[in-house]
Amino acid sequence: MNQQVAAEVFEDECIIANLDSGLYYSVQGIAAGLIQALPCADPDAAIATICASLGEQRATAIAELSSIWQELINEQLVVDRVSSNAALGTATAAKEYKRSELNRYADMQDLLLLDPIHDVDEDGWELRE
Amino acid sequence: MFKLGDYFEEALALLDRESLCYRDRIDLGGHIVDLATHSPILRAQFLPALAHLASESESDADLTILYADSSGTTSPLKAPPMDLFNGQGYAATIDQHDVQIFYQPWLRQVFLYSRLRRIGLYWVINPEEVPWWEMTFSFRIIFHWWSRDQDLQLMHAGAISEDGKHGWLIPGPSGSGKSTSCLQLLLSGRYYLGDDYVILRTKPPFKVHSLYQSAKINHDNFDERFTALHSQLRNPRSYRDQKAILHIGEHYPDRLLKSADLVGILVPRIASPSVAQSTVSAVSAAQALMSIAPTTLHHLPHHRAEAFSKISTVVNAAPCYQWLLGSDKHLLTESFGRVTSDEGRKNA
Numbered sequence: 001m002n003q004q005v006a007a008e009v010f011e012d013e014c015i016i017a018n019l020d021s022g023l024y025y026s027v028q029g030i031a032a033g034l035i036q037a038l039p040c041a042d043p044d045a046a047i048a049t050i051c052a053s054l055g056e057q058r059a060t061a062i063a064e065l066s067s068i069w070q071e072l073i074n075e076q077l078v079v080d081r082v083s084s085n086a087a088l089g090t091a092t093a094a095k096e097y098k099r100s101e102l103n104r105y106a107d108m109q110d111l112l113l114l115d116p117i118h119d120v121d122e123d124g125w126e127l128r129e
Numbered sequence: 130m131f132k133l134g135d136y137f138e139e140a141l142a143l144l145d146r147e148s149l150c151y152r153d154r155i156d157l158g159g160h161i162v163d164l165a166t167h168s169p170i171l172r173a174q175f176l177p178a179l180a181h182l183a184s185e186s187e188s189d190a191d192l193t194i195l196y197a198d199s200s201g202t203t204s205p206l207k208a209p210p211m212d213l214f215n216g217q218g219y220a221a222t223i224d225q226h227d228v229q230i231f232y233q234p235w236l237r238q239v240f241l242y243s244r245l246r247r248i249g250l251y252w253v254i255n256p257e258e259v260p261w262w263e264m265t266f267s268f269r270i271i272f273h274w275w276s277r278d279q280d281l282q283l284m285h286a287g288a289i290s291e292d293g294k295h296g297w298l299i300p301g302p303s304g305s306g307k308s309t310s311c312l313q314l315l316l317s318g319r320y321y322l323g324d325d326y327v328i329l330r331t332k333p334p335f336k337v338h339s340l341y342q343s344a345k346i347n348h349d350n351f352d353e354r355f356t357a358l359h360s361q362l363r364n365p366r367s368y369r370d371q372k373a374i375l376h377i378g379e380h381y382p383d384r385l386l387k388s389a390d391l392v393g394i395l396v397p398r399i400a401s402p403s404v405a406q407s408t409v410s411a412v413s414a415a416q417a418l419m420s421i422a423p424t425t426l427h428h429l430p431h432h433r434a435e436a437f438s439k440i441s442t443v444v445n446a447a448p449c450y451q452w453l454l455g456s457d458k459h460l461l462t463e464s465f466g467r468v469t470s471d472e473g474r475k476n477a
Contacts, residue, residue: 006434008441013415015441017422019433020221024423026415108302108423123199124208125254126234 001038005077009036012098016077024105025077030054030061031068031100037091038078043069046091057097064100071102131210137228137241140250143204144195156184157272158328158338158388160279163190164268168201170256175267177363178343181378181385192275194268196251206252208232209239219430229431231270236260242274249275261364261371265343266326272340273429273436280332282439285425287311288322288337288389291469296322296337296389298329298447299397302424306397306454308346310461312355312375315344317462320386321377331439335391335446342385345372354458393472394444395452395465396420405457407464409450417449448472 001007004020014027014035027035030050037046047069051061072078119127149165151172156162161184166172175196199205211234213220218233231240238253238260249271253259263269273283286300287307301307311324322339330336343363346355351373359365363374378385394417395409412420422440426433450468454461 006437008415008418008437010413010415010445013413015415015418015422017426017433017437019426019437022423022427024419026419105419105423108427120208120211123205124210125237126208126211128237128258 001078002076007035007038018075018077022106022109023075024108025075026103026105027068027101028103029064029098029100030094031065031102033092033094034065034069034072037089039088040078040091041088043080049091050094053093053095054097061094061097061100068100068102075104131213131223133223133225133228133230136209136230137243137250140206140239140241140252141195141248143202143206144197144250146204147197147202149195149197153179154184154186154190155179155182156186156387157182157340158281158330158336160191160281161186161188162192162194164194164196166196168196168198168256170201171196171198171253171259174256174259174264177376178265178267178341180376181339181342181382182387190247191279192247192249192271194249194251194271196268198253198256200255205254206239208234208237215430217430225431229274231431238263240268240270242271244274244278247275261367261374265345265372265374266341269326270429270431272328274431276328277432277435280330281338282329282331282436282443283340283425283429284327284329284421284440285325285428286327286421287324288327288339289314289465290320290322290386290389291466291473293320293386294389295392295469295473296386297465297469298327298337298391298394298443299324299452300394300421300424301397302427304347304399306399308344309350309354310397310452310454310465312344312346313458314462314465315377315381315384318384319462319465320384320389321381322386322389329391329439329443331442333446335443336388337391338388339386342376342378344375344377346375348373391443391447392476393448393450393468394421395450395468397452397454400453400455402456404453404455405460407455407457407461408453409464409468410453412449412451414444414449416451417444 014032016025047065147167218231241250308324315321328338348369
């Protein structure tokens with residue numbers, strides 16, 4: 001997981017926060033198990049483990065988790081390379097299939113840019129007209 | 130190159146030269162906080178929101194806040210380099226492990242805090258420039274910085290108690306209905322701990338502590354629902370340009386509570402105007418976290434990871450409900466009574 005990201009995993013839902021940008025995400029269904037498996041050196045193996053006991057829905061679940069893993073990378077929530085000294089997470093087999101979703105919430109996205117202000121007094125404070 | 134530690138020492142040295150003769154002490158959930166300034170004007174601006182917590186304790190202070198303005202001091206503080214800061218008042222490129230800084234250049238005020246010394250500093254160019262909202266949540270960012278090393282977390286939430294002992298957290302962003310519902314519940318005889326920011330104890334026993342006695346209501350909402358309170362307004366001439374501000378302890382001293390045991394979280398949401406009834410339904414801890422963390426952390430750019438973790442602990446421990454707020458104020462207060470008595474029976 002990226003350094004500026006925090007996650008809290010609940011029973012079958014996970015909340016992920018990008019603490020720099022103010023973007024929040026919820027991960028639902030068996031994909032919450034993917035977050036629990038972080039840091040993850042081999043995501044394909046972790047996905048295979050999570051989906052191992054899902055019978056007929058195994059292929060659907062693998063496709064969903066693979067897609068969500070890619071979204072997590074695209075959103076810069078996880079990195080696809082794990083440092084060699086990181087303590088790896090453990091993937092566990094999901095007991096039943098629950099559809100996976102990644103939702104993105106931007107309502108509290110931080111306004112990070114500052115308008116340039118050039119007129120300052122001798123002590124560096126912005127000048128008031 | 131700007132060194133934050135040196136800047137803090139410079140500001141502290143400037144304050145040491147002044148006679149900080151206006152000294153006050155408050156008790157924040159058993160933590161003693163000392164406040165000192167040279168300025169009777171600044172004191173009159175910042176202290177009233179905290180006045181209900183006044184303490185005569187002789188214990189050592191857990192936090193000291195020194196505050197000043199350039200117009201009343203012999204040597205003014207220089208501004209930090211503004212190009213280091215983003216729109217959140219945060220500077221990511223300077224080490225803020227010990228000393229933290231919060232600076233939004235257009236407001237011409239700066240906040241500083243040393244974790245090692247547990248000293249917070251506030252400096253404004255001119256007391257007449259203190260933004261009105263800063264006076265309603267005095268030294269908010271300093272309390273947030275200080276709470277990092279305590280079992281405490283500043284929360285963007287109100288809090289109300291049915292019985293004066295058990296408190297309900299009512300979190301949410303501006304416009305979610307938390308201030309309206311807190312004031313409505315106060316007027317129906319409940320106990321008030323805050324309507325905008327409160328402090329939570331984030332380890333068992335979980336508690337909610339009052340921080341500010343200043344209730345803030347959007348002016349149109351005030352005119353629609355609370356006109357009977359017009360004589361209690363702190364800002365009767367300017368509330369339509371700001372928010373309607375009332376200091377609860379001045380008018381309802383017996384209903385202003387300093388601390389309560391946290392029993393649950395009610396996440397308010399305003400229902401469609403055609404809906405009169407208010408309803409309460411259980412929500413998951415994950416949903417509650419999504420309602421609480423973003424709005425709390427949005428204005429507090431420092432040590433967000435620790436704050437996120439503390440908030441997660443609380444939503445995992447407390448029952449969480451969504452409170453859909455209907456338009457009928459009597460039904461609204463009744464719905465609060467129902468959920469508190471239901472939860473009380475479960476805990477009995």
